[in-house]
Amino acid sequence: MSTKTPKVYDQVIEQIKNKIKNGELKKGDRLPSEREMSESLGVSRASVREALRALEVIGLVESRQGAGNYIRTNFDNSLFEPLSVMFMLQESSIEEMHDLRETLELQCARLSAKNIENNELELLTAILDRMYMAENEEESLELDIKFHYLIAKTSRNVLLINVLEVISQLMDEFIKKSRMQILHRGNTRENLLEIHENLVRALKCRDEAKAYRAMEEHFGLIRKAYGYEK
Amino acid sequence: MSTKTPKVYDQVIEQIKNKIKNGELKKGDRLPSEREMSESLGVSRASVREALRALEVIGLVESRQGAGNYIRTNFDNSLFEPLSVMFMLQESSIEEMHDLRETLELQCARLSAKNIENNELELLTAILDRMYMAENEEESLELDIKFHYLIAKTSRNVLLINVLEVISQLMDEFIKKSRMQILHRGNTRENLLEIHENLVRALKCRDEAKAYRAMEEHFGLIRKAYGYEK
Structure with missing residues (x-):
């Protein structure tokens, strides 16, 4: 040492x-x-x-x-670079990343239920509507990312958002898009839309526990699709 | 920008x-x-x-x-410096830090229940015993930190541990020891010991949900002591 x-x-x-x-x-x-x-x-x-x-x-x-x-006034994630390089050097597994991401997103769902504003709820609903109409996987994926990013943002906890961003970026580098796209096909796609719908409903009711559970369901589906169930 | x-x-x-x-x-x-x-x-x-x-x-x-x-082979948190400086520049509130810390520690408790090994359980029990016998607040605090650090470590998720370390260090700089020590006096001290006892018991049973709940109780007490209940 x-x-x-x-x-x-x-x-x-x-x-x-x-x-x-x-x-x-x-x-x-x-x-x-x-x-x-x-x-x-x-x-x-x-x-x-x-x-x-x-x-x-x-x-x-x-x-x-x-x-x-x-x-600097904005950091463009530049400060996260060292952190993400360190994550890479530690050879963290995709499961480890996934666990951390899930932890953070569950908390975001809970906090969002508490803090989301009406105009943001409208925006979220609009994104969901577009997800239903998405014509290809590329578009679905893009909307999905927007959806989750908005929920993170409305948690109003900048620290949480920042750490989630590092880990998300890191995962995107590891997970080939093709794997993410598993989620946007057939049955899984329908389940996913339903779960997103539940999530929006829970946020509209400001129901923290329900929002948390909907996000939990979401990650359950992801784990299943990726083949590393708990 | x-x-x-x-x-x-x-x-x-x-x-x-x-x-x-x-x-x-x-x-x-x-x-x-x-x-x-x-x-x-x-x-x-x-x-x-x-x-x-x-x-x-x-x-x-x-x-x-x-x-x-x-x-480098070990990072001594040096790579976290930029992250912690950014946290400071964003003027994150102590409540925000607390939320993130709680999120991570709850997940650590769950993962620890899954991954902790027998010799680590013995070590944890030994720390708990010493907490009961601690003669001053300094000692209580030190043992408390060791206790939580061991649970984090036994989560076996290096990412989680690292982020938790940054946030803990950051909080330690903000929270004066005196505030932490509220927890190590009289009634609160007894409650805290009981909660730690429950946590160890849950880990021994490898009961993830119970470990999670015990940690939740722990943070409830901290919030109460600090005066920022949810």
Whole structure:
């Protein structure tokens, strides 16, 4: 086992992190100039630049030509890259990913029942209607993703949403679309539509337990289709 | 909203990431030399060095004096740093963190009931015994953390464990110990011990539903103690 030896640039990163922690730096804020940081920490400007570049690489900081360095306002998942690479290095199985995703989506269903707003319910119903009319598997799949994304969003828990996004992206890379499409054929397709219908109904009644159970049914079907039942 | 403009070093990072994805590079492996990477991608060695430095900063790569660059074998949470910084930037509420933590721990309890081994059950029982005898709040707290960590570990889902670790660390930074200690006093302490006892019993019976419910009770108590009941 190797442990990381602290480097000079770590001090710079630590300082920026602390300023974020104590609220001194927020999204979109300008960082102190390289000169200021180098003076306040007593480190070389090269070390400051190294740290800034690394923060830029992971998508936390952006440098604007001639205007200095800023905390990014949107993260485009760039910060998740390291996490998803680590997931890959740990050779996590698709079952492990699936378990985590299920855990998070069940909770999303519950929270959504509590927090979804009327216009969002309308949007969800519209997506469901289009799912019934979808003419090919591509379209079904796309609508399905939208449906689940909207439920996640209406959970109103940004942390949950973010972690779910990482794991979903990761799974999409592993699961070939063809496997997902199993779900959008024949019998399974009908069952799936029914389950989505139940889910919408539960959300409309603001019934957390019912929403949770509908999502549970949904994942039961997925497990069955993928052949790794609990 | 700003989007990240691709830079030359991004190509280098992309290449390394792809090699991890397709299994060519694993934990502990040596990376191609700077010269090789620079030649194979047709980019300057400075760009290669920039990318490597960034990967070193986030703790994915370590450079060994005179021996080249390696994929790290243990991550010491270093890869989680960016994630936890992002959580902070999003100004997630303690309730949001709590919700996510609860979601994950409930699933851990369920999976642990399925996967825990006998020697781990013995260890868990020993921790519980020591919790009963703990003489101060510091000790209670420490044992409590060990107890939950062991249950998480025995879920055998590394993804779940990792995400739970990030969120736990983050919460520890936010929740002052004093608040956690509410739980280790008087009545609440007794209730908590009883719940932990129930949890161990459920795990011993390999009863997933019972383990889940015991953990649910546990979080109900925490919510009550913290004053943010559902």
